[in-house]
Amino acid sequence: MITNFDKKETMNEIEAVRDISRQSLGEFGKYLAMRPLGRNVQEKLDARLRALPAGGVLVVDFDGVEMMDYSFADEALGTILSRMAAKEYPDRHLVIEVRGDELSDALLENVEVALNRREVAALVLPQNMAEKTFGKAANISAVAGKWRILGDLPSHLVDTLRAVMDKGCVTVRDLSEALKLDSATACNNRIARLYQMHLVRREATVVPEGGRQYCYSAVV
Numbered sequence: 001m002i003t004n005f006d007k008k009e010t011m012n013e014i015e016a017v018r019d020i021s022r023q024s025l026g027e028f029g030k031y032l033a034m035r036p037l038g039r040n041v042q043e044k045l046d047a048r049l050r051a052l053p054a055g056g057v058l059v060v061d062f063d064g065v066e067m068m069d070y071s072f073a074d075e076a077l078g079t080i081l082s083r084m085a086a087k088e089y090p091d092r093h094l095v096i097e098v099r100g101d102e103l104s105d106a107l108l109e110n111v112e113v114a115l116n117r118r119e120v121a122a123l124v125l126p127q128n129m130a131e132k133t134f135g136k137a138a139n140i141s142a143v144a145g146k147w148r149i150l151g152d153l154p155s156h157l158v159d160t161l162r163a164v165m166d167k168g169c170v171t172v173r174d175l176s177e178a179l180k181l182d183s184a185t186a187c188n189n190r191i192a193r194l195y196q197m198h199l200v201r202r203e204a205t206v207v208p209e210g211g212r213q214y215c216y217s218a219v220v
Contacts, residue, residue, distance in 0.1 A: 019056040021048050025076075026064020033067070038075025045080050045094070054091040055201070057219065061097040061127065062107050070110040077122070078114035081151075084198045085120050093123075093198050093219045096150065100126040108150060115151025123199060123219055124148040147220070153197075160190040164200050169217040191216050 025032060028041055048058050060077070062068070080094065096111075098104040108124070115121055126146050147165065149158060163178045164170060170178070176187040194200045194216075201217045 019053050020059060021052055021056065022059045022061070023048055024061050024063045025068075026062065030064060030066045032065055032072045032076075033069040035071045035075045038072040038079075041072075041076040042079050045076065046083075049080070049089045049092045049094065052092050056091075057093045057095055059095050059097050062099075062104060065107060066103070068107050068110055070113055073110040074114035074117070077111055078118050078120070081115060081120040081122055082118045085196060087196065089198070091201075093201075095219065096122050096124045097127050098124060100146075112150050119152045121149050121151035121153040121197060121199065124150045125220065149199075153199075157190055157194060160187075161194055161199055164191075164194070164216055165218050169203075169215045171213055171215055175216070 023045060025041065028037065032038070032041075045058065045060070049056075052058060077096075083089065084092075084094065096108075098108065111122075124147065149161070153161070159179060160175065163175055167174065167178065172184055172188050172191060175181075175191060176184055179187065181187045191200065195202050199219065201219060203215050203217070204212045205215050206212050
């Protein structure tokens, strides 16, 4: 299921410069089919992700693509996102950019099936938002717009991700209060899973009483 939410303009800004790399799947042709081509694209995405510095974002768009079958989608995108969830590409993120028209929705169908079967998920942004967001080197989390989750993400994790997107940079305690959870362990498990899937960022901060705590924030 594709889940839609509004991202609020009041989200706290995160003062960080984020390196952005773009890859349009249309460079590989209008009709994207079969695993051999998907494997070629997978290798391209792999190289792009590994070349990014920590905190970098790879934006994948479908410009110029008219058809994408399941085999291609699974090999090119499903495999990469599965590797991300398996702790490859540390502190790198992949975001899908779409135009939000009927063709884009049709192209996403096979991607969604692939992600559901692999039990992974991806963040999807509409192109008009992504152009504003990724056209800047800093403060990209302050841009408002629509975001969607494509793939397999249980409702309790969607709720947790929404809280992060709404609040900007939050600790486990902040999330526990926002979600009205009595168990900090349960909240920590939720955010740890989102972090493992590369759907949120994590930064360590020093606390006045000594030691450190983690602050979680949106990818965008």
